[in-house]
Amino acid sequence: MTARELQGLAAIVTGGATGIGLATAETLAARGARVAVLDQAPGRAPGHVHALAADMADDASVRWAVGRAVEDLGGLDILVNNAGTGAVGTVEENPDGEWRRVLEINLLGVVRASRAALPFLRRSPYASIVNISSVTATAGLPRQALYAASEGAVLALTLAMAADHLAEGVRVNCVTPGTVDTPWVERLIASAPDPAAERAALQARQPSGRLVTAQQVADAVAYLAGPSAAAVTGTALPVDGGLHALRPAPPLPPEPLP
Template identity: 65%
Template sequence: MTDFHDSEGHRAGQDFDGLKALVTGGASGIGRAAAGLLAARGARVAVLDLDPSSVDEPLTGHRADVTDDASVRAAVAAAVADLGGLDILVNNAGIGARGTVEDNDDAEWHRVLDVNLLGVVRTTRAALPHLRESAHAAVVNTCSVAAAAGLPQRALYSASKGAVLALTLAMAADHVGEGIRVNCVNPGTVDTPWVGRLLDAAPDPAAERAALEARQPTGRLVTAAEAAGAIAYLASPLSGSTTGTVLAVDGGMQGLRPRPAVR
C-alpha cells in the first residue's frame, strides 16, 4: 500500500513532523489527550495550564492563567522560545457551570466568560504574531455541543461556548487571508475528570451517568481520545482546505433524532 502524502510531503500518521503546537488546558482531559496525540504524530508540543506539574516528556509544561493577559503573553513567549516557533494553537482551557439563567450571579457569569471566551481571545492574540510566520498555521478551539443544542441547566456554559463558536467563525474570516486556518470541535459529554466530579456530586451518580449516556444516540459518553482525534484532524496540514468549520464529536447528540426502541 502506498502511503498518502499531501502536496508538501506530509505523510498520514506523521503529518505533524517538524511542526510546533501549543495546547491550553493541556494537563488533563481533552487537552492532555490532544497534546499527546499531536506529539505521537510528530509535533513538538508545549502545554499551558494552571498546574502543569503532571506534564512530562515528550511534552513541556508552562504555567499560565488564561484570565491574566500578562501571564498568557509570558507563557506563550516562553513556550514559543522552547519550541522554536509555532504552527498550531489548540485553545482548550475551560471551566463548566450549572444552572438556569437565574441561578448564577453576575460574578459567576464574569468568571466563566473570562475563562471560556476571553481565555481564547488572550491566547490567540498572543500567538498570532508567531502563527503568521508559519506555512501551516492552524487554530482549533474546543467548543461544545452546548453551543448548538439547548441543554437543561447549562445556560451560562452554553452562552460561553456559543460565543466561542461565533468567535471561531469570525476569526476564520479575519485570518484566512494570512494563511491561518481556524476551526472548532463540538464535543458532546466527554468522560473527563470534570464530568467525573459532577457525577460524584450527584445524589445518585450511577443514575446521572446513565442519563448522560442515554442522551447521546451512541449510548455512551465521548472519550477524550475521540475529541483529540477531531482536534488533530482539523490541525493537520492534511486538512489545509478546512477552515471556518464546526466539527461535532457528540455521538449524534445534536444532529440525530433516532426512533426510540420499541418494547
C-alpha cells in the same frame, strides 16, 4: 492522517495537563509535533511535553507563556484553545460574578491566547487554530445557560476569526464535543445523589448511548490542526455521538409471546 503527519510542526495546547487537553497534547506529540502545554497546574502534564504555568484570565501571564513556549519550541504552527471551566444552572441560578468567571476563561482565554499567538502563526505555512467549543453551543440542554453562552460565543468567535485571518494563511476551526468522559465530568457524576443513575442519564442523552472519549476529541483536533485539513476553515466539527442533530426513534416494544 499519517502517523507522523505533524512531524516538524510546533503546537501549543492550553489547558493541556488533563482531560481533552492532555489527550490532545499526547496525540499531537505522537504524530510528530513538538508540543507545549499551558496550564494552571503544569506539573500534571507528562514529561515528554513542555509544560508552562499560565493563568488564562490574566493577559500578561498568557503572553509570557506563549512567548516562552514559542522560544522553547523554535516556532509555532498550531494553537489549540482548550482551557475552560464549567458551570451548571439556569439563567437565574448563577450570579454576575460566576458569569464573569466563566466568560473570563472560556471566551476571553481564547481571545488572549489567540492574540498572543497570531504574530508567530503568521510566519508558518501551516498555521492553524483549533478552538474547543461544546455541543451546548448548538443544542439546547437543561441547566446549561451560562456554559452554553460561553461556548456559543467561542463558536461565533471561531467563524469571525476564520474570516479575519484567512488571507493571512491562518486557518481557524473548532470542535464541538458532546459529554466527554473527563475528570471534570467524573466529579460531576460523583457529586450527584445517585452517581450510577446520573452516568446512565448522560449516556442515554447521547444518541450513540456512550459518552465521548477524550481521545476521540483529540483525534478530531489533530485532523483540523494538520495539513490534511488544509482546505478546512471556519468549520465546527461535532464529536458528540449525534447529539447535535440526531433524534433516534425509541426502541420498539418487544413482540408479544405467541
